[in-house]
Amino acid sequence: MGRKVTEDDRVESTENELLCSSQQEGKGKRICKKVKYQLVDYHSLPAYLKDNEYILNYYRCEWPLKQTLLSVFSIHNETLNVWTHLLGFVLFLSLTIYTAMKIPKVMDLTALQNLQDAVRKAGLHNFRTELLTCLPSIPQLPDLRTLREELKALLPSMADLHIIELLTNCYEHFMHNNPTDNSVLHNVKEDVVNIIAPLIVGPITRWPFYAFLGGAMFCLLASSTCHLLTCHSERLSYIMLRLDYAGIAALISTSFYPPVYYSFMCYPFFCNLYLGFITLLGLGTILVSLLPVFQSPEYRVLRASLFFGMGVSGAVPILHKLVIYWDKPEALHTTGYEFLMGALYGLGALIYAMRIPERWKPGKFDIAGNSHQIFHVLVVAGAYTHYQAGLIYLRWRDTQGC
Known part of the structure; x- marks a missing residue:
């Protein structure tokens, strides 16, 4: 008789581990608490957490806020997404402090x-x-x-x-x-x-450069926070995703500020025209991203295309700059950096939209090496490239004026 009870208990424990039901009482409930924060597979997720069907395992699902925050130090399929942009935020915070203290000393x-x-x-x-x-x-x-x-x-x-x-x-x-x-x-x-x-x-105004640095920090921190907290609840996921999209739009928009302002500071009409256009485009993108349908997985390509289109629109002022300053080495040098930045952003968006490489081997890149992580690294690299271009603009305008 005692042996039969032991078998029943073991069966009950196994069922609690699988179902993790909060409705069960007694011993079953205690076992559920022990395994409550286990990682789950893609098919166990609620609809709002299903985004990439090629990432099969290691998902967090509706964890309490405390455990969600502490999971920044644990291994799951969002760990590298969190840390790539969190470290990127620390990098740009350091660059902002360095800029404030040292870069006025271009000369x-x-x-x-x-x-x-x-x-x-x-x-x-x-x-x-x-x-x-x-x-x-x-x-x-x-x-x-x-x-x-x-x-x-x-x-x-x-x-x-x-x-x-x-x-x-x-x-x-x-x-x-x-x-x-x-x-x-x-x-x-x-x-x-x-x-x-x-x-x-004295040195030329720095506000366009600081606007870019602020946009980069906002984007990176919003992205890192989003990847950390979206597993908590549907409501928080809804908020975090929109914050993430707003951060991307802010980074793209503010990336235009230094090249446009410093290239056309001697041509106020074009300067105001380009700055106004990219600002309105960025605000429009943020408003579109607030629509609930915008976060649906089937709109992944649309999201990537919209942000990619914002970046491509920057080709107009860059080409205009080359027409005006074709004989200036600074104009050519900064353009090289800007095309490199655009290539990095564009490649990242393409990889993100195509879900490469996990679509080729589903489940093999759950922890590391998937498209979103590659996208994050390319975004940080592109933003840093643009920072280097900004230093050239400052040195150019500080020493030569219009």
Whole structure:
């Protein structure tokens, strides 16, 4: 008799482990609590958690909030999705702090401060206007080499900022044109002013660069939080997914701010046009992502296409920049970075939409190596590439102005 009871107990325990029913009492309920936070397979998930049928196992399902938060330190099929973007957030937070503390020193600020002090002592308070006045105003050959030496004697710190080299280039450009042409003379005077004046007024505004860094941090943190918390409940999943989509739209939109602003700061109409367009497009994408149907698995390709389309729209201002600044090495250099960024984002979106490589071997990439994880890594790489382009923009505009 005692042996029969033992067999029944074992059968009951097995059923509780499989069913995990909260309605059972006594010993069965205690066993259920012990196995309550086991990982489950795809077919055991409720509909709102079913997103990728090629990821077969290691799902968390409707865990309490405490266990959901603690699962950031455990192994499941979302672990790398959480950590790839969480570490990406830490990276961009560090870059933001570094930018705030160090990047204003694109030039040697000690030399710049000495230059500014010398200008004040020389009495050139309205430097731009007075420099234009000091340059030759009649159609005769101005000896910019003499001007270089005079400025070097007046402002010794200018040599530390490579201004002499820039003035040499300006002189050589002038000598290859007609020195008696009033329009050429005016252009030369403007060139010299644009070379020197930015050093006096200080570094160019940084808000477009910080907008991009803020958008990147918001996107990465929202994504990491989404992957950690969506398993808690349907309501929280609904909120987190929309936060995730908003973060993607914010990253794409703010990625346009540095190239558009710094490329067209001397062309306010185009600057405002492009900034306004991408901002409205980003807001529209966020509003569309709020629709409940937007998160359905069958709309995966639409989601990827919408975000991909936002990125592709950036080709217009980039090509426009090349038309205007085709002879500027900074324009070519930043464009190279921007195309690399676009390629990384586009490749990530394609892999995400096609669910490569897990569609080829379902269940083999449940923990590591699936499309979403690859997408995350490519997003961080693309954003970092854009950060490097932003540094070139700052150095370009700080030293040369318009």
